[in-house]
Amino acid sequence: MTSLTGLIVLVGSSLLLWIALVGLAVTRKLLRDRRELRSGERRARYAAALRDEDSAAIAAICGDVWSAAAQVDLAVAIDAVYATLSRSQLSALRHAMEASELLERLSADLGSRRPTTRARAALLLTRPGVPAVVEQIVPLLGDPDPDVRLVACSGLARAATPDAAEALIWGLVAHVLPPERIIERLGAPWAVETVLVALGEGPTPVSEVLTGVAPRGEEVELDASLARALGLARDPRAATALAALLDRDSVEVRISAARALGRVGGAACVPALIATLESDDWPVRAQAAKSLGALGAADALEPLERCLSDQAWWVRANAARALRDLGEPGIEALQRTLEHDDRYAADRAREQLALHAVIEEHAAA
Amino acid sequence: MIGLLEQILHGFNVFTLGYFVVLQLTFTVLAIVGWRAIEDYVERRPMRDYRAVAESEMSMPVSILVPAYNEAPSIVASLRSLLTSQFVEFEIVVVNDGSTDGTMAALTDAFGLVKVGRIPRSNIPTQLVRGVYTSPLEPHVVVIDKVNGGKADALNAGINHAIYPLFCAIDADTILDADALSRLVWEFQAEPETVAVGGIVRIVNGSEFEDGRLARVRTPRNLLANLQIIEYLRAFLGGRIGWSKSGMLLIISGAFGLFRRDVCVEVGGYDPTTVGEDAELVLRLHRHQRERQKPCRITFFPDPICWTECPEDLGTLVRQRDRWQRGLIEMIARHRKMLLRPRYGRIGCVAMPYFIFFELLGPTIECLGYTLFALSLVLGLVSLPFALAFFAVSLTYSLVLSFLVILMEERAFRRYPGWSDLIRLTLCAVAENVGYRQLLAVVRMRSWYTLMRRKQHWGEMTRKGFGPLLPGGVDVGAAPGLDPTADPVLAGEAPAER
Numbered sequence: 001m002t003s004l005t006g007l008i009v010l011v012g013s014s015l016l017l018w019i020a021l022v023g024l025a026v027t028r029k030l031l032r033d034r035r036e037l038r039s040g041e042r043r044a045r046y047a048a049a050l051r052d053e054d055s056a057a058i059a060a061i062c063g064d065v066w067s068a069a070a071q072v073d074l075a076v077a078i079d080a081v082y083a084t085l086s087r088s089q090l091s092a093l094r095h096a097m098e099a100s101e102l103l104e105r106l107s108a109d110l111g112s113r114r115p116t117t118r119a120r121a122a123l124l125l126t127r128p129g130v131p132a133v134v135e136q137i138v139p140l141l142g143d144p145d146p147d148v149r150l151v152a153c154s155g156l157a158r159a160a161t162p163d164a165a166e167a168l169i170w171g172l173v174a175h176v177l178p179p180e181r182i183i184e185r186l187g188a189p190w191a192v193e194t195v196l197v198a199l200g201e202g203p204t205p206v207s208e209v210l211t212g213v214a215p216r217g218e219e220v221e222l223d224a225s226l227a228r229a230l231g232l233a234r235d236p237r238a239a240t241a242l243a244a245l246l247d248r249d250s251v252e253v254r255i256s257a258a259r260a261l262g263r264v265g266g267a268a269c270v271p272a273l274i275a276t277l278e279s280d281d282w283p284v285r286a287q288a289a290k291s292l293g294a295l296g297a298a299d300a301l302e303p304l305e306r307c308l309s310d311q312a313w314w315v316r317a318n319a320a321r322a323l324r325d326l327g328e329p330g331i332e333a334l335q336r337t338l339e340h341d342d343r344y345a346a347d348r349a350r351e352q353l354a355l356h357a358v359i360e361e362h363a364a365a
Numbered sequence: 366m367i368g369l370l371e372q373i374l375h376g377f378n379v380f381t382l383g384y385f386v387v388l389q390l391t392f393t394v395l396a397i398v399g400w401r402a403i404e405d406y407v408e409r410r411p412m413r414d415y416r417a418v419a420e421s422e423m424s425m426p427v428s429i430l431v432p433a434y435n436e437a438p439s440i441v442a443s444l445r446s447l448l449t450s451q452f453v454e455f456e457i458v459v460v461n462d463g464s465t466d467g468t469m470a471a472l473t474d475a476f477g478l479v480k481v482g483r484i485p486r487s488n489i490p491t492q493l494v495r496g497v498y499t500s501p502l503e504p505h506v507v508v509i510d511k512v513n514g515g516k517a518d519a520l521n522a523g524i525n526h527a528i529y530p531l532f533c534a535i536d537a538d539t540i541l542d543a544d545a546l547s548r549l550v551w552e553f554q555a556e557p558e559t560v561a562v563g564g565i566v567r568i569v570n571g572s573e574f575e576d577g578r579l580a581r582v583r584t585p586r587n588l589l590a591n592l593q594i595i596e597y598l599r600a601f602l603g604g605r606i607g608w609s610k611s612g613m614l615l616i617i618s619g620a621f622g623l624f625r626r627d628v629c630v631e632v633g634g635y636d637p638t639t640v641g642e643d644a645e646l647v648l649r650l651h652r653h654q655r656e657r658q659k660p661c662r663i664t665f666f667p668d669p670i671c672w673t674e675c676p677e678d679l680g681t682l683v684r685q686r687d688r689w690q691r692g693l694i695e696m697i698a699r700h701r702k703m704l705l706r707p708r709y710g711r712i713g714c715v716a717m718p719y720f721i722f723f724e725l726l727g728p729t730i731e732c733l734g735y736t737l738f739a740l741s742l743v744l745g746l747v748s749l750p751f752a753l754a755f756f757a758v759s760l761t762y763s764l765v766l767s768f769l770v771i772l773m774e775e776r777a778f779r780r781y782p783g784w785s786d787l788i789r790l791t792l793c794a795v796a797e798n799v800g801y802r803q804l805l806a807v808v809r810m811r812s813w814y815t816l817m818r819r820k821q822h823w824g825e826m827t828r829k830g831f832g833p834l835l836p837g838g839v840d841v842g843a844a845p846g847l848d849p850t851a852d853p854v855l856a857g858e859a860p861a862e863r
Contacts, residue, residue, distance in 0.1 A: 007750040007757075014761035021768040022791060028775055029787060072411040119412040146555055147412050154414060178554050180423035187423075232422055313484045347482055354479045355501040362477060362502055 039073055046077035053089050055096065062093075062100035068117075071106075071124050078127040094130045107136060115145035122148065126155025134159045138167045141176050149177050157185035165194035172225050179225045187232025195226050195233075196241050223248070224256040231260025239264050243272035254284045262291025270297040277303050282312035289315060293322025301326060305333045308345035320348035324356055331356060374741045381734035382755075388723055389762050395607030396769050402606050403667065403777045410668075418554065419451045419547035425554060426454035427546055427623065428527030429535060432519035433459055435466040436537040441475040443537055446577030448505060452546040457506050458523045459537075463492075463513025472508050476500035483507070485525040487626075489634035491518050497526060516619075517635035517642035524634050527626060534643070536620045540569060540579060540672040548669035549623040558660035560650055561624045563609075563617030565601045565665075567780065568594050569672035579672060584786045587677045591793040592801045597675075598770040599797075602667060609665035613716035615651070615696075617663070619643030621671030628654070639699070641692015648700050651712050668778065683808050690812035694725055728809035735803065760798055767794035 049057035065074050078093070085093075097103045109121035122140055125133050133155070140152035153171065156164040165186060172182050186195060227245055230238035242264060245257035258276055261269040273295075276288035289307055292300040300322070307319035323330035334356075337349035418424050429447060433440050440459070447457050461469050472478060478498035492514035500506040511522050520534055531553060533546065545564060552562045571585025584591055608614045619642065632653045635642040647663060654661030676682040697720055703713040704721070741747040771790055774780065781790065 004750060007754050010754045011757045014757045017761055018764060018768075021765065025768060025772055025775065025787065025791065028772060029784075032775065032779070076411070116408045116412070119409070123412055147409050150414070150555075151412050154417070178557055180421075180425075180554060184417065184421040184423040228423070313482075317482075317484075351479070351481045355481070355499065358477045358479055358501040 035069070039069060042070060042073045043077045043080070046074050047081050050077065050081050050085065050089065050093065053092065055092060058093060058096045059100060062096045062102045065102055065124075068120060071120055075120075075124045075127050082127070082129070090128045090130060093128045094132070097128070110136060110140065115143070115148055118143065119145070119148045119151045122151045122155055126151075126158050129158040129160065131159050131161045131163075134161055134163045134167070138163075141167060141171045142174075146177070150181060153177060153182055153185055157188065157191075160188070160190040162194045165191040166198075169194065169198050169222075169226070172222060183225050183229045184232065186226075186229040189233050189235050192230065192233050192235045192237055195229055196238065199223060199226050199241055199245075221250065221252050224250065224252045227253060227256040227260045231256070231263040234263050234265070236264060236266040239266045239268040243268055246272055246276050251281050251284060254279070254281070255287045258284060258287040258291050262287075262294040265295055269295060270299050273297070274300050274303050277307055282310070282315055285310065286312065286314040286318045289318040289322050293318070293325035296326060298326060298329060301329055301333060304330075305337065308337050308340070308348055309342045316344060316348045320352045323349075324352040371744070371746055374737055374744070374746055377733070377737050378741055378747065381730065381738065384730055384734070385759060388727070389759075391719065391723070392603065392766055396603045396766055397607075398610050399602055399604070399606035400769070400773060402610050403602070403773050406667070407777050413551065415544055415547050415551060418551050419544060420453055422453055424453050424547070425531050425550055426456075426529040427452065427550065428523070428529040428532045428626070429455060429457045429546075430520055430523035430527065430532050431457060431459045431535060431537050432462055432516050432523065433464060433468050433537040434462045434513070434516070434519070435464045435468060437464070437466045437468045437471045439538050440468055441471050442577065443540070444472075444475075444506065446540050447535075448503060449543060449577050450541060450546055451543045452550070454529070455505060455546065456527070456529065458509060458527055458532075459506070460509045460511060460519040460523045462511060462515070462519040469508070469510055473498070476506050476508075477502050478508055483526055486528060487525050487630040487634075489521040489525055489630065491522040491525065494522055494526075515637050517637040517639070520642070521634040521637070524626060524629060530626055531623055532626050532629070533621070533623045534619060535671060536673060538674055539566075539620050540574075540577070541621070542670045542672075543578060545621075545669035545671060546623075549666060552664060552666055553623070553625070556662055559625070559662045559664065560628050560654065561617055561622060561647060561663045563605065563614070563663075563665045564621045564623070564669040564671055565667045566597060566618045566620045566671050566673055568597060568675045570675055570677060572672070582780050583783070584781060584789045585677075588793070588796070589679065589682060590675050590677050591789060592797045593675045593682075595767055595770075595790060595793050595797045596801070598774055599767060601665075602770045602773045603766055605665040606667055608716065609663075611711065611715075612662075613711050614663050614665055615648055615712070615716050615720060616644045617647050617665070618671075620673050621669075624650075636699075639692060639695040640688050641696050644692060645696040645699065648696055648703075648712075652700060652703055652709065655709050655712070670778075670780070686805055686808045687812050687815055690728075690809040691816045693720070694812065694816055697721055697725060728806040729813075731803075731806045732810050763798040763802075764794060767797060 045057075046061055048054075049061055061074065065071050094103075097106075103125070106121040106125045109117050110125070112118050112121070118140070122137060126137060137152050137155050137159070140148055141156075143149050143152065153168065156167055168182050168186050168191070171177060172179055172186075176182075223245065227242060230242055239261065242257045242261050245253055246261075248254055248257075254276070258273060261273055270292070273288045273292050274297075277285055277292075277300075279285050279288070285307070289304060292304060304319045304322050304326075307315055308323075310316050310319065320334065323333050326333075331353070334349040334353050337345050338353070340346045340349070429450075431440075431443070431447070436443075444457060444459065459472065461472070478500055480496045481499050483497040483499075492512040494509055494511045496510050498508040498510065500508075507526065509522050509526055511519065514522075523534075524532060531550065533549070535541065549562050549564055553559045568585070568590060569579070570587060570590040571583045572579050573581040573583065584594060605614060605616070622643065624646075628650060629646065632646070632649050634646075636645050636649070639645050650663060651661055676685055697717065700717075703709045704717050706713045709717075738747065738752070742749065742752050768791070771787075771794060775787070781787065
């Protein structure tokens, strides 16, 4: 009897547990459905208010954004309409944040012990992209949590001021994040002047706000990183400085500069890249050939044709591809190469011509 | 004699009980660690700008390796789907491993392939490469045509010809979420010590497609496929996240993983002599890095999703699981020297003993347990109420874990948003624990036997393919322009300066 009672209790409690779990799953689903619905509505409402420059609605929103979910929704809504907002609309948003004490709350949250709270506060603070937040955000580059550092990095880029650019360059020096994450943010026209100064005179010495941002790892090749950032910015102002980097000893710096010149364009780039085709290092020659192809530099026709007989496979391959990119004159050069004594050069030319033929055929069809 | 038998049965029953308790405790710990990791991820997700990774020219570029053997019905559709990946710089390296069904012809027709010279960047030994082809119409596509050598051999050829620092190994019949690559690459960029990252593999049966992408995820009507959905959720959400967070991840699915190319070349690529080449590579990476005292972060990330077809008939499922289990046995056997050696840290001292005891020997212990428990019941050594109580407790416990992973899925990902899907999954969670798991235990136990008899080969599965729902038909006629006697790609080339 006792064992039967025990059995009934066990089976019964198991059954109850199953029912409880199914109930929990259903409840969670219902709650989640409701939360998602609310979140979608909030984002649409926030975005509409921002687009319409409805100051009363914006003020009400800023006063209403207490929960973590609402703060994220506001940040997402700002991002969704950011490209369409004028300076005055962004300033109005910032003022509304100040007036509603949201700014104060977020500033306090920056000192929270929870990394997700710090990151969320930094995210929302920096979304309007006003310069005033730079000083608050810079110390977060030294935060122990990588997500907070990344949010700080993107927030500084959103502010787009020389101070922000200096902080990011210091972030490169201090290795607070993988360099690529900082370079992609620095690679914009707003940062070009500061980057050029750093290339010429070295990075800005540690300012007061950056004292907490100590170097974390091995040194990075700063000039190579800055050259890559200039390439991403695609700003012709950088051409001369990049051309000068092609004379550096470091292969990495020269490759980065050659690649960047292929993106920047402009008259100063082509002669510098043509000269680089004579480099002693094959990766530099290969990159220069590729960049000349990207620029569509007609002046590079003959030097590229010579590169088809280069000793290194990658230089030959890149030169052949670059000639194809030059259009008709390049195709003619490749056809001439078919008769070349150098069979390796002829192979590369034949390959590019075959690819060209398929494209032509496809276009004709 | 009877007395001795009774003592043996009694002893084994006690052992099985202990085994059950330890196993369930391990599952609980893994599930709790997994749950916490999912909670943390959900909180951090809004702060992470995955779109920036997908669009940034500074993101690490990826070579997607697609080994293909007789995949003519689905290969073009799979590639078209992969080509819609939202990632800034990637190439798709298809390795045609001596297919005989016109896979190469299908690729040539669809992409206008042209034979080119392409210098391999590494020299992992492989079967003869007949030619390398690129598509002028889809510059992201590279096709390597080689003599048949098995999946691992095909992947090694792909690694040799891949040009980017990361490679993503996927199966030819899989579909990636558009942002899957950027999420995996994020892990490498956030933690430079990362050597490999595995993504979650989910079952695509029953779902609808549009333009090579999943338009609507649905649970399938087929019971076996639904059971596998629960099984996959348990394995990935309830297991691998926990192992990953504990720094002891031993398995990255061959259907979807991202690896650092240089480290994989250093260890010699995939081992073509094992059927479990994916897991074996991961364990070898752990071993290699630890022996050289280098950092080795191998992790699992639950959000980037790869969708794959699962078997809907028992025969294919049995063959598939048999192959997986044999791969596991071979992997552990080859690296047995790591076992209980402090030099290999938690991998050697915790993960490997767990895999040996619960994954390799587990199915045998489980099957023996069922048999001897039934025998004990017949002989009256175990009372019926005790047997029923044990059954109720073990079922409840297993169900709790199954429901937990459904809740985790509901909390973080919501890939099955419909009510009917939730109900179906909940019912299948019960069925998965009664019958399905026991069947798989038998299949896995049988793998010891098949291991002795079989040679490794490509896993064959009847594909439904995603083709009919995608634009562009596939002509699987004879392969034009293929010269089986052609020299390897490097023939006639001057050595490159390296």
